[in-house]
Amino acid sequence: MGVKVISERIRSVGIWVGLPIEVWIVAEPDGVTLVDTGLSMMAGAILQEIDRMNAGPLKRIVLTHGHADHVGGLKRILAQRPVPVYMHEREIPYAEGDLAYPGKSQARAHVEKGILQPLPAAPKHGPARIGELDVYFTPGHSPGHVVYGHGADKVLLAGDLFNAKRGRLIPPRFTPDPELALQSAGVLRDFDPERMQVCHGGTVYRPAGQLDDLEREAEASKRAQARLQEMRDKRNSKKSRR
Ligand SMILES: [Zn+2]
């Protein structure tokens, strides 16, 4: 388990299990906010780091989405620190197993019922807030995915909005609606973080600068696919005429 200092008020706790997984601890004026909970086996290290940070008690847990690798530590953390847990209201029925995640044939409960509360709704202008974090709705990887921006530290805690490798953005794996996910990534231009952390792949500095390239790549691959489909359709219609 590795701990990293992300910014003045934020640290990460990470693990490598064939892929990297990290969660974030944010020092707030009233205590600590934990963003995502990783795997069950990370719970002890997360709590230890919260204590070591000496920024007051754990006040709340906020989740980017309900996939198992983001909510796995919840149960063991809550057993020791019963605090409120927030998730976007659109995501809750999927995380609680009432709906199957898009692309999955079966609904599966990743979180017991009665634990998750909806995040505060966004005001008419600007993002919702919880603690010192701005909440941005970023669907695509999952129906109610959100990311959290820390304005003072200029850090975006981005869950699975992207994956990353050696500081480069990668479209997120296991994403049923990549087009919508890329649209949601427009948040990088609005918030323009100096540093973004993704759950799988660590740090990307100034991520907004990489967005143009990704959009161009996605556009090119869309055109290539459409061309391929056109050729297939032509071939099929020739066959059926014969
Ligand atoms: Zn995910």
Ligand SMILES: [Zn+2]
């Ligand atoms: Zn994930």
